[in-house]
Amino acid sequence: MESNSLNINWYPGHMKKTRELMINNLKLIDVVVEMLDARIPFSSKNPDIDEIIGDKPKVVVFNKNDLANETITKEWVEYYSELGIKAIPIDANKGAGINSLIKECQTQASEKMEKNISKGIQNKSIRLMIVGVPNVGKSSLINRLSGRKSTQTGDRPGVTKGKQWVRLKGNLELLDTPGILWPKFDDEDVALNLAFTRAIKDEILDVETLGLKLIERLMEINPEALKTRYKLDVISDNPLEVMDAIAFKRGFIMARKEIDYTRTALTVLNEFREGILGKISLERP
Numbered sequence: 710m711e712s713n714s715l716n717i718n719w720y721p722g723h724m725k726k727t728r729e730l731m732i733n734n735l736k737l738i739d740v741v742v743e744m745l746d747a748r749i750p751f752s753s754k755n756p757d758i759d760e761i762i763g764d765k766p767k768v769v770v771f772n773k774n775d776l777a778n779e780t781i782t783k784e785w786v787e788y789y790s791e792l793g794i795k796a797i798p799i800d801a802n803k804g805a806g807i808n809s810l811i812k813e814c815q816t817q818a819s820e821k822m823e824k825n826i827s828k829g830i831q832n833k834s835i836r837l838m839i840v841g842v843p844n845v846g847k848s849s850l851i852n853r854l855s856g857r858k859s860t861q862t863g864d865r866p867g868v869t870k871g872k873q874w875v876r877l878k879g880n881l882e883l884l885d886t887p888g889i890l891w892p893k894f895d896d897e898d899v900a901l902n903l904a905f906t907r908a909i910k911d912e913i914l915d916v917e918t919l920g921l922k923l924i925e926r927l928m929e930i931n932p933e934a935l936k937t938r939y940k941l942d943v944i945s946d947n948p949l950e951v952m953d954a955i956a957f958k959r960g961f962i963m964a965r966k967e968i969d970y971t972r973t974a975l976t977v978l979n980e981f982r983e984g985i986l987g988k989i990s991l992e993r994p
């Protein structure tokens with residue numbers, strides 16, 4: 710599918726290696742761009758990243774904001790702002806928010822640049838690194854910032870030997886290998902959010918159950934989206950009945966009038982992921 714890293718198993722040894730690589734790369738970096746999914750800013754945040762970054766300047770981006778609820782994204786920006794952290798909603802595919810991101814990186818690095826100048830160091834560029842969980846859009850942002858069509862394949866932790874820097878406008882340089890972070894594991898809701906948005910593979914649950922769980926979640930946060938998209942007159946308060954109703958409306962019925970649950974589940978999951986169900990955020994601050 711989209712990428713191999715969906716199949717990464719985050720066993721402890723791998724986490725330790727990734728962490729060490731990240732800490733080594735960080736020594737070269739002036740500003741960290743921490744990428745979160747605008748639909749799930751809590752669930753898509755790596756649990757250890759703040760400790761790894763330490764007091765290095767950081768900018769948060771809420772990516773895939775084109776798929777998120779605008780009002781809820783504003784609440785998240787506000788919430789981060791109260792924590793003293795600048796968060797910028799972006800769409801790495803289409804480029805919305807990219808200029809604000811570049812500006813904020815320059816702002817974050819200005820203290821360091823002034824220090825350099827006072828030490829007589831001139832023209833040193835600001836070095837950035839993007840970090841985030843799988844599938845959050847790191848490569849898309851790198852491509853967007855660098856204006857290239859594709860980043861190298863094999864950009865996995867431990868694979869890259871020499872460091873590649875990409876020149877950006879405005880005195881910025883970007884490490885072209887992003888830091889792929891492990892997601893949170895401990896909480897079922899978080900795991901579901903990550904699976905709904907494809908940060909982890911579907912196989913954490915069978916696809917039918919995952920689809921049913923998504924229907925259940927949408928019934929809580931946005932039943933209108935389900936009603937409108939699947940032309941349901943009334944919506945039952947039983948998720949399985951809602952799933953059946955969707956299957957009937959779509960004609961996902963097999964021989965002997967059995968419901969094709971796999972197809973129904975995949976349809977709802979895909980239509981959520983592609984934004985066809987609407988701009989839906991799964992988490993509020």
Ligand SMILES: Nc1nc2c(ncn2[C@@H]2O[C@H](COP(=O)(O)OP(=O)(O)OP(=O)(O)O)[C@@H](O)[C@H]2O)c(=O)[nH]1
Nearest residue numbers: 712714772773800801802843844845846847848849
């Ligand atoms: N709608 C939407 N899709 C996006 C956006 N950014 C990235 N995507 C899509 O999300 C998927 C993953 O994007 P990548 O850039 O490959 O993500 P990544 O973080 O590099 O993923 P890994 O390399 O697997 O860790 C692709 O299908 C992108 O097209 C965005 O802002 N909006």
Ligand SMILES: [Mg+2]
Nearest residue numbers: 712847848849
């Ligand atoms: Mg990538």
